[in-house]
Amino acid sequence: MDAKVLIESFADFARTKNVDRPTMIRILEDVFKAMIRKKYETDENFDVIINADNGDLEIWRYREVVDDDSEDIWDYDKISLTEAKQIEPDFEIGEEVSEQIFLEDFGRRAVQMARQTLIQKIKDLEKELLFQKYSELVGEIISAEVYQILGREVLLLDADGNELILPKGEQIPKDRFRKGDSCRAIIHKAEIVNGNPKIILSRTSPIFLERLFENEVPEIYDGLITIKKIVREPGERAKVAVESYDDRIDPVGACVGMKGSRIHSIVRELQNENIDVINFTENLELYIQRALSPAKISSIALNEEGGRVSVYLKPDQVSLAIGKGGYNIKLASRLVGYEIDVFREITDIEEDDVDLNEFTDEIDEWVISELKRIGLDTAKSVLALSKEDLLRRTELEEATIDDLFSILKQEFE
Known part of the structure; x- marks a missing residue:
C-alpha cells in the first residue's frame, strides 16, 4: 500500500465521521511520526508534510555533515562526510543534508500497522467527541428512537445513530416501549466506562x-x-x-x-x-397549606428546630392530606423541607364511632397511648389511615398494626 492510497482511505473514513481537516492532519502526522520514532528512535530532525486532498506525503530527514572522526558522529542529527557524499558528492563539513524518506522504507508491516492505528485513532476521537457533546447537554431534553428493549434497560439511538441508555430505574413505572417508538427524556449523565462513552437518560x-x-x-x-x-x-x-x-x-x-x-x-x-x-410563597404556613392541597388545614404547629410540622385537620380532610398511597403528604414534606405530621382534630365522637379506650380488653394500653400520641383517639380515626402511614408515624410494628386493624374493623361489621 503506497502513501497516496493510505492517506486517501483514511481521509474518506475521517470525513464520514465528521472529523475536521486540522484534526485529520494532526492525527496523520502523529501516526507517521510514531513510525519514524520506531525506526529512527526520534522524530526531532524530521518534517512530515501531508496534503490530505490529493494524498501526497513527504517525509524529510535533516542532518548536519561532520568529519568522519568527529565525536558527534553518532548523534541523531549528524551524518559523516563519507556518508553524505554518497547522497551528494559536493557536500562539505557543516552543511545540512536534506534526505527524503519514502513510506516503502518503513516496510509493509509498519505501513499496515499505521493504517490500523489511523482507524483506531478516529474511533477514539469519535468516542471523545460523543462524550464531550453529551457532557455539555446534561440536563437537556432529547428525543430518540427505541431500538432494543432489555430486562434492565432500554437502548435508544439518537439522530446520528449513537447509542443512548434508559435504565429501568430511570423509567416511569408505567412506561411501555416498543422497537421504533420515539421516546423523550433528559440527558441524565455522560460517563466513560471501559474506554467507551456511556450516555444515560432519565424520565424520572x-x-x-x-x-x-x-x-x-x-x-x-x-x-x-x-x-x-x-x-x-x-x-x-x-x-x-x-x-x-x-x-x-x-x-x-x-x-x-x-x-x-x-x-x-x-x-x-x-x-x-x-x-x-x-x-x-415565603410565608411558610401558607406554603404548607398550599403544599397539602386539596386538604384544608385547621391549624399548624411549627417546630423549626426539629424540622417538623404538625398539621391538624377535620376528620374528613385527613385522607385528602395523606393522599392515595401517602404520596400527597410525602411530596408536600419534600416540597417545604419539613417532615409533616397529620393529626385528626379532636372533636366530639361521631355517633357510630368508638373511643379507643373501649378496646382496652383487646388492645394493649401502650398501643392505645401510641395512637393517641399522634392524635388518634377513635376507631374510625385509626382506620382512616393506611398501614404505611401508621408505620411511619408510630413505633408500632407491622404485625401489631395488622391486629389493630382487624380488631377495629370487627367493631363496624
Whole structure:
C-alpha cells in the first residue's frame, strides 16, 4: 500500500465521521511520526508534510555533515562526510543534508500497522467527541428512537445513530416501549466506562418535568415565571412550586393553561402523573397549606428546630392530606423541607364511632397511648389511615398494626 492510497482511505473514513481537516492532519502526522520514532528512535530532525486532498506525503530527514572522526558522529542529527557524499558528492563539513524518506522504507508491516492505528485513532476521537457533546447537554431534553428493549434497560439511538441508555430505574413505572417508538427524556449523565462513552437518560428526574414545562409554557421559557422546586413520585404524583415576578401574570394559571391545555400534554408524557402546580410563597404556613392541597388545614404547629410540622385537620380532610398511597403528604414534606405530621382534630365522637379506650380488653394500653400520641383517639380515626402511614408515624410494628386493624374493623361489621 503506497502513501497516496493510505492517506486517501483514511481521509474518506475521517470525513464520514465528521472529523475536521486540522484534526485529520494532526492525527496523520502523529501516526507517521510514531513510525519514524520506531525506526529512527526520534522524530526531532524530521518534517512530515501531508496534503490530505490529493494524498501526497513527504517525509524529510535533516542532518548536519561532520568529519568522519568527529565525536558527534553518532548523534541523531549528524551524518559523516563519507556518508553524505554518497547522497551528494559536493557536500562539505557543516552543511545540512536534506534526505527524503519514502513510506516503502518503513516496510509493509509498519505501513499496515499505521493504517490500523489511523482507524483506531478516529474511533477514539469519535468516542471523545460523543462524550464531550453529551457532557455539555446534561440536563437537556432529547428525543430518540427505541431500538432494543432489555430486562434492565432500554437502548435508544439518537439522530446520528449513537447509542443512548434508559435504565429501568430511570423509567416511569408505567412506561411501555416498543422497537421504533420515539421516546423523550433528559440527558441524565455522560460517563466513560471501559474506554467507551456511556450516555444515560432519565424520565424520572425532576429536571425532565422542568424541561417539559419550559417547552409547554412560554412564560417559563422566557423567564417571566420561575420554577422554584419540583418533587415527584414518577408516574404517580408531582408538586411544582412556581413564582412570577410580574404581578400581571398568574403563574399557576399560566402553567395549567386554558382548560388545562398546557398541562395535559405534560401529564400524558408522564403516563398520567397527577401534577399539582402551587404558588410559591415565603410565608411558610401558607406554603404548607398550599403544599397539602386539596386538604384544608385547621391549624399548624411549627417546630423549626426539629424540622417538623404538625398539621391538624377535620376528620374528613385527613385522607385528602395523606393522599392515595401517602404520596400527597410525602411530596408536600419534600416540597417545604419539613417532615409533616397529620393529626385528626379532636372533636366530639361521631355517633357510630368508638373511643379507643373501649378496646382496652383487646388492645394493649401502650398501643392505645401510641395512637393517641399522634392524635388518634377513635376507631374510625385509626382506620382512616393506611398501614404505611401508621408505620411511619408510630413505633408500632407491622404485625401489631395488622391486629389493630382487624380488631377495629370487627367493631363496624
